[in-house]
Amino acid sequence: MTATSPATSAPPAPGQGAAPRRGFGPLLLRLHFYAGLVVAPFVLLAALTGLAYAFTPQIERVVHAEQLVVAPGDAPRALSEQVAAARAAHPEGSLAAVRPGSGDTTTQVDFTAPGLDDEHKHTVYVNQYTATVTGQLTTWWAATPVRTWFDDMHTNLNLGPIGLYYSEFAASWLWVVALGGVALWWRRQRGRRSARTLLAPDLAAKKGVRRTRSWHASLGLWLSVGLLFLSATGLTWSEYAGANFGKLVDGLHGSRPAVSTALAAPAAAPAAGEHAEHGGGAPAVSPAVDPAVIDKVLQTATANGIGGRLTVTPPAEAGAAWTVTEEDARWPVGRDSIAVDGTTGEISDRIDFADWPVLAKLTQWGIYAHMGDLFGLANQLVLAALALGLITVIVWGYRMWWQRRPTRADRRALAGAPPARGAWQQLPSWGIVLGVPVVFAIGWFMPLFGVPLAGFLLIDVLVGALRRRRRPVPVSPAPAGS
Numbered sequence: 001m002t003a004t005s006p007a008t009s010a011p012p013a014p015g016q017g018a019a020p021r022r023g024f025g026p027l028l029l030r031l032h033f034y035a036g037l038v039v040a041p042f043v044l045l046a047a048l049t050g051l052a053y054a055f056t057p058q059i060e061r062v063v064h065a066e067q068l069v070v071a072p073g074d075a076p077r078a079l080s081e082q083v084a085a086a087r088a089a090h091p092e093g094s095l096a097a098v099r100p101g102s103g104d105t106t107t108q109v110d111f112t113a114p115g116l117d118d119e120h121k122h123t124v125y126v127n128q129y130t131a132t133v134t135g136q137l138t139t140w141w142a143a144t145p146v147r148t149w150f151d152d153m154h155t156n157l158n159l160g161p162i163g164l165y166y167s168e169f170a171a172s173w174l175w176v177v178a179l180g181g182v183a184l185w186w187r188r189q190r191g192r193r194s195a196r197t198l199l200a201p202d203l204a205a206k207k208g209v210r211r212t213r214s215w216h217a218s219l220g221l222w223l224s225v226g227l228l229f230l231s232a233t234g235l236t237w238s239e240y241a242g243a244n245f246g247k248l249v250d251g252l253h254g255s256r257p258a259v260s261t262a263l264a265a266p267a268a269a270p271a272a273g274e275h276a277e278h279g280g281g282a283p284a285v286s287p288a289v290d291p292a293v294i295d296k297v298l299q300t301a302t303a304n305g306i307g308g309r310l311t312v313t314p315p316a317e318a319g320a321a322w323t324v325t326e327e328d329a330r331w332p333v334g335r336d337s338i339a340v341d342g343t344t345g346e347i348s349d350r351i352d353f354a355d356w357p358v359l360a361k362l363t364q365w366g367i368y369a370h371m372g373d374l375f376g377l378a379n380q381l382v383l384a385a386l387a388l389g390l391i392t393v394i395v396w397g398y399r400m401w402w403q404r405r406p407t408r409a410d411r412r413a414l415a416g417a418p419p420a421r422g423a424w425q426q427l428p429s430w431g432i433v434l435g436v437p438v439v440f441a442i443g444w445f446m447p448l449f450g451v452p453l454a455g456f457l458l459i460d461v462l463v464g465a466l467r468r469r470r471r472p473v474p475v476s477p478a479p480a481g482s
Contacts, residue, residue, distance in 0.1 A: 024431060025187055026423035032180035033419055034456065035173055037401070040394045042170040043177070047394075049154040050230075051387035054372040054380045060146040066135050068144070072104050073129030079298055079312075081131045082107045083291040086124035089133045095289060096121050098312045099142065099327070100298070101128040108142070142311075164239045165448065171234035172241060172449035178220070178227040185217040209403040216396035219389055226386045233370040236363060241446040254359025259339040259349040261320040289314040293342040297322045300340050304347060308334050321348045329373035333364060421464050 061068055076082075079100055086109035087095070093111035101107035107128045110121040116138065123139040126132065140148045149158070156163030189197050198221060202214040235241040249255055294312060301310070301324035309327040321339040328334030335353040340346070353361070368374040372383050404417070427435070443450020 022426050022428045024427065025184075026419065026426050028180050028183050028187075030419040030421075030423045032177060032184055035177050035180065036394075036397050038452075038456075039170065039173040039177060040397060042166055043174055044391060044394050045157065046154065046167055046170040046174075046234075047387040047390045049150070049157070051384055051391075053150045053154045054383040054387070056147045056150045057372075057380075059150070060144045063146045064135075064137070064144050067125040067137055068106055069104050070101070070106055070127045070129065070134065076101070076107075076128035077131040078295055079107070080292045080295045082126045082128055083109055083294060085131045085133055086111075086126050087291065089136065090122055090124050093122060095291065095314050097142075097314075098294065100310055100312070101126070102309070106134055108139075110139070110142070113138075161239075167234065168238035168241060169448045169452070171231050171238060172446045173452075174234075175228050175231040176449065178224050178231070181217065181220045182224050185221060188217075209400050212396050212400050212403060216393055216400060219396075220393050223386060223389045223393065226382070227390065229366070230370060230386065233366040235446065236367065238448075240448060244445050249359055249363065252359060254357045254363070256360045256364065257351050257356060259321075259323055259337045259351050261315065261323060261339050261349075263319060263321055263341055263348050289342070293322070296345045297324060297340045297342060300324075300345050300347065301338055304338060304350075306336055306338055315342065326353075329368045329371075330376055331374050333361075333368065333374070335364065421460065 079098065082100075083095070083098060086107075090111050090113075093113045096110040096112055098110070099108040106125040109124045109126060111124065113122040116122065120138055120140050121142075122136065123142070124136050125134045127134050137144055139145075143151065152158045152163075155167050157166055159166075185198065186193070199218055201218045202211070205211040205214050236245050294314075298310075298312060301307075301312075306324050306326060311325045311327050313323045313325070315322060322342050323337060323339050325337040326334035333353060335356070337351050338347050339349040341348050356364075365374060369379060370383075372380040375382075406417075424432075439453070440450075443453060
């Protein structure tokens with residue numbers, strides 16, 4: 001009897017082959033594909049509107065030049081004289097805040113007005129060299145209508161509260177798409193990784209999906225750090241994730257501190273929720289005050305090193321102090337603040353930016369950088385480059401989807417097929433054990449990541465089950481001789 005050689009033994013029956021190699025690659029590929037497909041339109045809108053918002057300082061100086069810009073003179077008039085001119089132009093309402101002009105910028109005097117909420121003020125613009133009024137506008141947190149329009153377009157597409165979901169959805173998924181793309185490109189270059197293969201496109205690749213993927217991935221890698229930064233800082237003032245971030249910051253005692261205006265007890269207290277500001281804020285409405293006191297208050301602030309762009313706020317209630325706060329968003333950031341007794345001119349409380357908690361400083365720097373203020377024009381140009389790069393990567397991503405479409409006469413399609421279902425089954429056991437709690441925690445912290453992810457998984461499971469039910473059952477051939 002001849003022994004059967006292992007080399008000639010029968011092949012394994014269908015479905016009994018070697019188990020597929022376990023890993024994260026298939027899941028990353030499927031997640032990146034669907035996340036990019038669904039999220040990309042929202043990210044594209046955020047990139048386009050963010051590109052426009054980055055240059056609002058230049059735009060508003062053109063549109064509102066009459067109100068904002070004056071020819072520099074020799075010396076500014078007394079601030080109380082400028083406030084008196086603004087009051088004459090707007091007799092009703094209470095004085096809410098004053099931002100003294102400097103150089104070629106006007107002084108801005110905020111008043112309350114009937115029909116306006118706490119976030120909106122009636123702003124009168126005054127030429128600080130002549131004390132003449134140059135114009136009046138309704139402002140939102142000291143922002144002109146042009147800046148407000150571009151801000152709303154970026155954050156909610158000018159759709160109001162319901163539009164906030166778009167920007168938070170984009171920010172909640174941008175980091176997932178960016179990190180997934182980096183991981184997939186790193187994995188694809190396995191065995192030949194180098195700075196050249198990772199950071200530069202493969203110009204020798206065949207035309208079609210391979211060349212497009214090379215450009216898409218290499219540019220995405222260059223953009224990845226900036227995209228992660230935009231995602232994180234954008235979430236800090238979002239509706240749901242931003243609220244959770246605020247609670248976390250408060251719990252870690254990292255909120256931005258604010259001077260106390262109580263003359264009897266000058267203890268500093270954290271300003272709740274001020275980690276998510278969009279710009280210089282006009283504080284609470286003040287009672288009737290003597291505008292002449294503002295000269296003494298400003299003199300005290302200047303003598304104690306408070307300078308640059310300032311916001312002078314009258315007392316919010318009788319017996320309280322005035323506050324003077326630096327509003328310089330450029331590096332190095334000027335955010336020192338003092339409280340001044342308007343009667344005596346003495347400082348009752350002071351908080352310097354240097355004394356802020358580290359987390360509050362990081363949050364403030366991140367917000368200013370996201371808005372394009374921190375490094376001036378250089379900051380704006382970097383944001384513009386990130387936006388243009390992101391738009392290009394998205395276009396290349398959709399181009400790859402189209403290039404992967406079947407073109408044979410018997411199986412044409414409009415776009416490429418998605419990665420195979422069941423990728424989660426190829427995950428290593430430890431990945432499932434550790435990954436599920438982590439994803440659940442992230443989804444709870446960022447609901448517009450967690451809820452869509454749960455919805456995608458549910459739809460994917462239902463579609464898979466429906467296709468299995470519709471799949472025809474193979475009919476076994478009849479036995480020979482029957």
